[in-house]
Amino acid sequence: MEKQNCQCLGGTCKFIITLGKCQCLCQDFFFGESCSFGKNDTAPHIDPEELPTRKANFSLEIQVNFQLAFKDLSSPQSLEFIKTLELQIEALCKEADPQTFKKVQVINLSPGSVVAKSMAEYIYPNNESQIQFVNTLLDGRLTNILNDTKNLMTISNAFNAVVQLKEITFQPPEIKNITDIKPFVNCSQFTNYTAEIVNGKWQCVGPCKTNTDYCHQHGECYNDISKGPICRCFESSLEQFYGPQCDVSRWGPGFYGALFGSLAVVLLLLIIIIIAVIVKKKQMVVWKRSNSYNRRLSAFEEDFFDFSDTGNHNLGLAGTY
Known part of the structure; x- marks a missing residue:
């Protein structure tokens, strides 16, 4: 029952038998007991299918006999030819920018030996520096790769025929900088x-x-x-x-x-x-009383025991003649 009630908003729920309860395993962005908090x-x-892409159109001349079946791209002969060609050029187009490469597609086969018109698509990533690369540097890199003798020789070996790059063009950028991605x-x-x-x-x-x-x-x-x-x-x-x-x-x-x-x-x-304060006051009262008593006692003693002659006293003796 606990396993059924387990709710992990940003992760997966795992029932731990030893604990007898569910535990959430959060994805990188989420945390918390139920993975409900985000960083x-x-x-x-960003839905890549909604984003505009940078497209490159190029034509390769493959010196083999053109077959009438090539006019129908859904014919078995066309499908086999296209499959072989796309397998070769996909690796080359991806080499130009592996991070933004989306797909390559042969869109037409026409006479002149066989001229295969193809289109390579590159997505616009959520990164300003990569957007600028797709808009400014991808053109030259892809052109150099498709013109490289070694790469053309690889395609030639697949068809056992000479292959040449006839033309390559790039559509104008639909995304000029990172701010243009905001609607997506x-x-x-x-x-x-x-x-x-x-x-x-x-x-x-x-x-x-x-x-x-x-x-x-x-x-x-x-x-x-x-x-x-x-x-x-x-x-x-x-x-x-x-x-x-x-x-x-x-x-x-x-x-x-x-x-x-x-x-x-x-x-x-x-x-x-x-x-x-009370003790101090009591001590002061006692001291004052003691001091007053001592002064009175001292005065009495001085008066009582003072035998000094203070005048001429006649004790009844005959006078001197």
């Missing part, structure tokens, strides 16, 4: 992804990259390929952020712990200071 940059979908770029398979040129080629850019402040710097942004950007808000013991875009915050338990702890320390210090 910031990924290649767009499709990012709709990823929610809120937009097409942008990155390092000379089109990329589907995720909303987390185009809107760097989506989570207000208080969370990590993820490109959900089916829902759009989502935020995983930061949380710490001091502060916690929440909300769809982490734009709301509240104090965490650590903050209140620190606050009440600080208040407790301040209160303790205040109590200590009050006690110290």
Whole structure:
């Protein structure tokens, strides 16, 4: 049952017997438990069948007898002749640019020995430098390859006849630079992804990259390929952020712990200071009382034990004559 409910948006689902559950194997671009998150940059979908191509038309003269059956390209004689020729020229045309080569096709057989008119097609890749190569350098490279004596000899051996290049022409470029590919770029398979040129080629850019402040710097942004950007808000013991875009915050338990702890320390210090002041005042009162008593006692002792003669006292003795 779990295997049937397994959903992997950007990957394949594999049931792990030892774990008793499904596990998603994500493709390169995707990540997450159900492969539902996408990286910031990924290649767009571009249908090569919709893109214009750069076409080269060339004619080869093959010095063999022309058969009436060659006028019908669907005849067995024509099909056999074309198959042999295309096998030879396909390798040569692909050599001119293997990355952009699409196909080669013999489109007509006409008398004059046998003149085989052919067309080679090259796609326009999602790359500025390769586009410029197809537009500016492909002409000379393909012409040199088809004119090369060694290559012509290879074709000659296949037909046991002399082969010559009669003419070669290139159609004007339909794609002049990377911006001309934009109508063919499709990012709709990823929610809120937009097409942008990155390092000379089109990329589907995720909303987390185009809107760097989506989570207000208080969370990590993820490109959900089916829902759009989502935020995983930061949380710490001091502060916690929440909300769809982490734009709301509240104090965490650590903050209140620190606050009440600080208040407790301040209160303790205040109590200590009050006690110290009270003790100090009591000590001052005792000291003052003791000092006053000592002064009174000292004065009494001085008065009581002072026998110094302060005047002429007559003790009833006869006077002197």
